[in-house]
Amino acid sequence: MEIGFPYSFEGLSLLILILAESALETIPKNLWKHPAVKRHSKKRKKHPKFLLLDRSYHHAAMKTLPNNQKRGRPDIVHFALLEALGSPLNKERLLQAYVHTINDHVIEVKPETRLPRNYNRFLGLMEHLFELGRTPPNGKALLKLEAKTLPQLLREVSPTQVVAFSTAGKPRTLEDVVSELSSVERPAVIIGGFPHGHFSASTIRLADELVCIDEETLETWTVTSRVVYEYERAAFLPLKRLKR
């Protein structure tokens, strides 16, 4: 994993964006024999171990799975990464995104990655990534997957300040939070990559601050796009880009 990016833009530091405990994993072994999984595996012509867990197809099979309300939603990572990678902030190479998964894998996403817009193609890409650990298979890896915990990831990227978003956090406007964060040297944000429930205690311990930006739970992609946009705003990036 590449670390130590001293890149900045007129004083604006690179923003480290981490989707944490994301609902992205291959189908767990104890579900392989469930009829819903076998049916889906046959249709996709792939062994279940090479398929992603997806509530849209495996709802019935997921009933007995521990922590199941937080699992099986690859679409969340898909949309959130599309929002992050398509942003002007990323086009300026001022964004580095990581996906940490519920089973402690970490995907490093190179800023130049162009993700498939089509969900089924995204699933195919992620399945390859879980199988091979990188994509594309040859040449420069745009996506790299490794077994890694969130504390390990944070030690590697060594941010100077970490803000995590949760309705259980301290109420603060996003504008306020991000304008503060944009002035530190290596800022990082942690956004939950799961549909329901809360961060685990171990994730919360990694954050310098846990903030609540709305009275209701916002979707991962909504928080992602707003954080990125506020970060751009804090640096007057919209105006600077228009004036070039």
Added chain:
Amino acid sequence: MEIGFPYSFEGLSLLILILAESALETIPKNLWKHPAVKRHSKKRKKHPKFLLLDRSYHHAAMKTLPNNQKRGRPDIVHFALLEALGSPLNKERLLQAYVHTINDHVIEVKPETRLPRNYNRFLGLMEHLFELGRTPPNGKALLKLEAKTLPQLLREVSPTQVVAFSTAGKPRTLEDVVSELSSVERPAVIIGGFPHGHFSASTIRLADELVCIDEETLETWTVTSRVVYEYERAAFLPLKRLKR
């Protein structure tokens, strides 16, 4: 179609959001016999007239289609509507979204609509909508589809000011544009629901102002989420919601 929503929140008017010329349509008749379309139709077990045109599956068939660079991307409407409907602005019932399509259909989206997150289920829903003109088939319609041009739609919703977004427009920051717009009585925004190219001349004529908010083309869902967020910001909605 219901019109005349005088709803406002402490002085903030309802925002009318129109995705225009959107890349959402059923497969045109002259493509029904193309091998790529027949293959897909067989797999989906539906006649091509009931299937959505989708570049992911019909790329080869679309080569001869006029204006094809603007067509066959249902994912754009999917993501953009998810961003719109999941926003705090919509939860406050201060957003009314419409999808105008490249072939002059208009979908009225009720704010309480909960769209499927899964793309394939979204396709199924849209296919039903094109077939039946409404969904769900019984009870209150959450989505209604009618043959309607963009000028017709605008006459019905009769906004006091219309801003359209295009890289061909006048460079202005989104903050500036939206803070102005948020003070008018019936503001409307037009965002292109297509992947490449520009608005047609007839669409541009409907806008009071054509603005460019970034030097590069931003994706529909990115513009949508930013417009909605700026509109919330202009009314201090984030702070108001946190203080309730």
